[in-house]
Amino acid sequence: MESLESRFPDVHFYNAALTEVQSGVVIGTGTRVGSMTIIHAGAVIGRGCTIGSHCNVCACVVGDRVSVQTACHITRGVVIEDDVFVGPGVITLNDKLTGGALSFPRIRRGAKVGGGSVILPGVTIGADAVVGAGSVVTRDVPDGALVVGDPARVRSRPPSGT
Numbered sequence: 001m002e003s004l005e006s007r008f009p010d011v012h013f014y015n016a017a018l019t020e021v022q023s024g025v026v027i028g029t030g031t032r033v034g035s036m037t038i039i040h041a042g043a044v045i046g047r048g049c050t051i052g053s054h055c056n057v058c059a060c061v062v063g064d065r066v067s068v069q070t071a072c073h074i075t076r077g078v079v080i081e082d083d084v085f086v087g088p089g090v091i092t093l094n095d096k097l098t099g100g101a102l103s104f105p106r107i108r109r110g111a112k113v114g115g116g117s118v119i120l121p122g123v124t125i126g127a128d129a130v131v132g133a134g135s136v137v138t139r140d141v142p143d144g145a146l147v148v149g150d151p152a153r154v155r156s157r158p159p160s161g162t
């Protein structure tokens with residue numbers, strides 16, 4: 001099997017021997033991928049991203065300059081737009097387990113998702129929103145909002161710069 005370095009010459013793998021990238025994956029120039037991470041067939045990852053170690057990245061779409069920190073599960077069908085930060089240990093989900101169709105989370109441009117958060121199926125996190133660490137996000141988050149808790153609820157945000 002061709003090495004990751006020769007398949008993706010413009011991508012930096014922390015430890016290619018400990019990383020699996022299945023066939024049919026696109027990874028943009030300048031992206032870095034940690035060790036013990038699996039990127040599944042069909043994933044499309046943009047330029048200048050950081051995909052941390054111990055991540056499971058299914059067939060999803062990740063924009064440019066996105067940071068996915070250590071030990072995240074990015075499930076199939078997720079869309080992560082440009083300049084998003086996904087903290088360590090974030091789990092995204094696409095099946096409510098109630099018999100309906102799969103539905104896919106979307107994280108809009110510039111949003112930040114705190115470590116250990118769980119994003120339920122079909123939820124959209126708005127542009128530039130912040131999700132506090134350990135939140136369980138069950139509903140859409142408005143653009144620019146700060147949400148915390150389980151279930152995550154909007155908390156007022158101090159004016160920027162304070």
Ligand SMILES: CC(C)(COP(=O)(O)OP(=O)(O)OC[C@H]1O[C@@H](n2cnc3c(N)ncnc32)[C@H](O)[C@@H]1OP(=O)(O)O)[C@@H](O)C(=O)NCCC(=O)NCCS
Pocket residue numbers: 087088113114115116130131132133134135147148149
């Ligand atoms: C949500 C967050 C942005 C709020 O930051 P902040 O505005 O400075 O908040 P404070 O620390 O002043 O806390 C304000 C209140 O919110 C509560 N709070 C803070 N973070 C919380 C969270 N994640 N979940 C629930 N409540 C939270 C605090 O307990 C405090 O409540 P109190 O007033 O009743 O004591 C921040 O705490 C957070 O979770 N950031 C994400 C960190 C992270 O995951 N980083 C990843 C890279 S390492």
